[in-house]
Amino acid sequence: MKVLVIGANGQVGKQLVELLGKSEHEVTAMVRDTDQIPTMEKLSAKTVTGNLEKDFSHAVAGADAVIFTAGSGAHTGYDKTILIDQEGAIKAMDTAKSLGVKRFIMLSSIIPKRLADAPESMKPYYAAKNRADEYLKGTNLDYTIVRPGRLTNEPGSGKIDAAVSLGYKSSIPRADVAHVLFETLEQENTYSKTFEILSGDDSISKALRNV
Numbered sequence: 001m002k003v004l005v006i007g008a009n010g011q012v013g014k015q016l017v018e019l020l021g022k023s024e025h026e027v028t029a030m031v032r033d034t035d036q037i038p039t040m041e042k043l044s045a046k047t048v049t050g051n052l053e054k055d056f057s058h059a060v061a062g063a064d065a066v067i068f069t070a071g072s073g074a075h076t077g078y079d080k081t082i083l084i085d086q087e088g089a090i091k092a093m094d095t096a097k098s099l100g101v102k103r104f105i106m107l108s109s110i111i112p113k114r115l116a117d118a119p120e121s122m123k124p125y126y127a128a129k130n131r132a133d134e135y136l137k138g139t140n141l142d143y144t145i146v147r148p149g150r151l152t153n154e155p156g157s158g159k160i161d162a163a164v165s166l167g168y169k170s171s172i173p174r175a176d177v178a179h180v181l182f183e184t185l186e187q188e189n190t191y192s193k194t195f196e197i198l199s200g201d202d203s204i205s206k207a208l209r210n211v
């Protein structure tokens with residue numbers, strides 16, 4: 001499959017690109033800075049420059065699948081949360097639809113059931129992620145929405161829990177999140193599904209079979 005990773009230079013994105021680069025898939029890494037190209041090439045990825053705040057349809061053209069791992073990060077204002085996590089994600093979905101790309105995997109986040117219960121500073125983030133997820137559910141894309149809890153840089157254990165609702169009980173290493181996105185790609189039982197993931201007891205393949 002020709003797979004475009006949006007957010008490829010991110011901490012999850014890079015690990016996902018590496019897995020795809022070692023697989024039978026053909027991976028294209030979308031980065032927004034030409035300085036990031038050598039890193040992606042070392043991971044056996046083709047590279048395309050593109051920015052979610054501009055037109056990036058050239059990056060999506062020709063892909064069979066898009067995996068969205070981008071995010072505005074904790075050090076930008078709410079304006080970027082809306083522009084990247086919400087509007088950038090929606091633009092990626094619209095672009096995929098218009099160019100005939102069917103498979104779309106969204107790296108989202110566990111979102112509190114009631115936004116009112118979230119810390120004030122996190123409300124715009126959760127609202128943006130939720131809006132993008134709801135938009136994706138309304139498309140005819142073969143989507144999967146993966147919602148991890150707090151991300152860590154611990155080594156991956158390969159063991160997770162995955163379910164529609166887990167809540168913020170624990171965290172999950174970014175390495176395991178990358179593996180989940182990788183394995184989800186061709187797992188058709190995850191089409192049209194939204195599920196949460198945390199470190200847990202099951203192998204990633206077993207957990208994904210049961211979502």
Ligand code: NAP
Nearest residue numbers: 007009010011012051052053070071073108109149150151
């Ligand atoms: P990260 O390291 O901050 O990576 C985000 C990537 O998005 C970066 O590569 C960044 O590019 C890219 N990006 C930002 N703005 C862009 C734009 N305008 N155009 C194109 N690319 C852009 O994030 P992470 O740690 O891998 O996390 C990935 C996702 O998981 C995020 O969406 C985050 O919200 C979500 N998440 C995080 C947590 C947590 O505990 N932190 C929990 C649940 C879910 P540059 O490399 O050029 O900066």
